[in-house]
Amino acid sequence: MSHPDPIRQRRAGNGWMKSRHPGGPMPRSSPARVAHDQTVRLLRNGCPFTATVRAGSGVIAVDQPVALRLVGRRAVLIGGPAGVRTFYDETLIRRRGATPAFLQNTLFGRNAVHGLDDETHRSRKRLFLDLITDDAAADMHRRALQGWRAELAAWPDRGTVWDAAVRIFGTAVQGWAGVGPGGMSEIPDLQATRDRRSRDLATIVDGFGSVGVGALRARAARRRADRWATAAVLAARSHLGAQPPTPLTHIAGFRDTDGHLLPERTAGVELLNILRPTVAVAWFAVFGALALIRHPDLRDRLSGSDESSDMLRAVANEIRRTTPFVPLLAGKARKGFRLGDVQVRTGTRVLLDVPGTNMDPGRWSSPESFRPERFLQDPGAATSDHFVPQGGGDRYTGHRCPGEPFAVELVTATLRALSESSWTVPHQDLTVDARRIPTRPAGGIRLLVQS
Numbered sequence: 001m002s003h004p005d006p007i008r009q010r011r012a013g014n015g016w017m018k019s020r021h022p023g024g025p026m027p028r029s030s031p032a033r034v035a036h037d038q039t040v041r042l043l044r045n046g047c048p049f050t051a052t053v054r055a056g057s058g059v060i061a062v063d064q065p066v067a068l069r070l071v072g073r074r075a076v077l078i079g080g081p082a083g084v085r086t087f088y089d090e091t092l093i094r095r096r097g098a099t100p101a102f103l104q105n106t107l108f109g110r111n112a113v114h115g116l117d118d119e120t121h122r123s124r125k126r127l128f129l130d131l132i133t134d135d136a137a138a139d140m141h142r143r144a145l146q147g148w149r150a151e152l153a154a155w156p157d158r159g160t161v162w163d164a165a166v167r168i169f170g171t172a173v174q175g176w177a178g179v180g181p182g183g184m185s186e187i188p189d190l191q192a193t194r195d196r197r198s199r200d201l202a203t204i205v206d207g208f209g210s211v212g213v214g215a216l217r218a219r220a221a222r223r224r225a226d227r228w229a230t231a232a233v234l235a236a237r238s239h240l241g242a243q244p245p246t247p248l249t250h251i252a253g254f255r256d257t258d259g260h261l262l263p264e265r266t267a268g269v270e271l272l273n274i275l276r277p278t279v280a281v282a283w284f285a286v287f288g289a290l291a292l293i294r295h296p297d298l299r300d301r302l303s304g305s306d307e308s309s310d311m312l313r314a315v316a317n318e319i320r321r322t323t324p325f326v327p328l329l330a331g332k333a334r335k336g337f338r339l340g341d342v343q344v345r346t347g348t349r350v351l352l353d354v355p356g357t358n359m360d361p362g363r364w365s366s367p368e369s370f371r372p373e374r375f376l377q378d379p380g381a382a383t384s385d386h387f388v389p390q391g392g393g394d395r396y397t398g399h400r401c402p403g404e405p406f407a408v409e410l411v412t413a414t415l416r417a418l419s420e421s422s423w424t425v426p427h428q429d430l431t432v433d434a435r436r437i438p439t440r441p442a443g444g445i446r447l448l449v450q451s
């Protein structure tokens, strides 16, 4: 295997960071005293943003709250296990209105589960939990493995892991969900339609943390996706019960707390809230390939493993822990409460520091090192409240991502397929620009596959 350039990561903070807050230390005890807004810094810094805020405030430990201003409003940054427990305490934190509307509408869609609270949230959450079962996740693994094997057998000259993962995961999840050509069965090329949709779903994720062209592309892709997803729901409703049930018909026929079907557009939004993040696992797949490149011994260790291998799962979890995906999650204080010496007032944005928690040196030894063994030594680590790549708390009653089983199975399928095939890495730039949200090596990782 040829060796690529050393991988340079432009990171900041939490051991990733070189420079301190240029404006000097920020006061931390009262949000009211924090004068300048940090929104531009968030957009410029990406995942290292939270570490930059901490360093600027002089508060390095992730479990110490830090007051700041974001999107023109007072906010407090929390993290670590205690921060996770506070963030997921629904007597203290609500979600309604917490994520700025432009972000909520582009990434999650209007009236999505992410912004609901209490009984309305728990009822809608059932929709996802009923569908994303262990059996469904195993099915996704099989579909993705088959997809990777087919792609690798016909790998194009300039093929990238990124393009392949978007196509494979998009095809797998649309096939599983029973999403066809959109009610127009005369459309001859279902695969081309599915590939186009998968690219749109990836574009939505790719642009959610950008301003300018990336954001405009994401919004246009969201509009197209909302249109076909709404049409798919309407088509499914027109013959509910007449065809074998599928995830699509389950969503189309789902009744909310009021006993009514969801408005067709909302049902379409929730359909996309399964399809889009499944395609987003392509980001983890790219970091999986990067791990195999940087740690060539891993390929040998994983080669021949089947889906039940503990090592395969440990590597997938370490990829999830170390991939910089989202810098923070947002809630709002339902009432005033005290966190250390920070007084949180009603309506204050409470922000969970995701990378700071996943990289907390108080909980993870050598957190910057890629060491899958840590998940073998401590099998409880993957469900602990210091491992929050897809949120924390309880998956059934809280907002924790219901898609973790899919993410793990798609990453393990990717690792299996890449470990069992023969490929080299042509010269290319594998730099990860951590300031981008979400980030990956920009070229998507080009491989030369030997047939």
Ligand code: HEM
Residues within 6 Å of the ligand: 113, 114, 115, 125, 128, 132, 273, 274, 275, 277, 278, 280, 281, 282, 283, 284, 325, 326, 329, 389, 390, 391, 392, 398, 399, 400, 401, 402, 403, 404, 406, 407
């Ligand atoms: C790259 C892979 C993924 C990442 C990084 C990711 C991350 C997250 C995060 C951070 C949250 C928010 C948790 C919170 O608000 O407390 C979330 C929620 C959610 N995710 Fe994922 N996720 C991924 C894959 C998936 C998949 C594969 C699915 C579905 C098959 C999915 C469906 C959802 C849904 C429906 C929610 C909203 C849950 C709620 O509000 O109750 N995600 N995800």
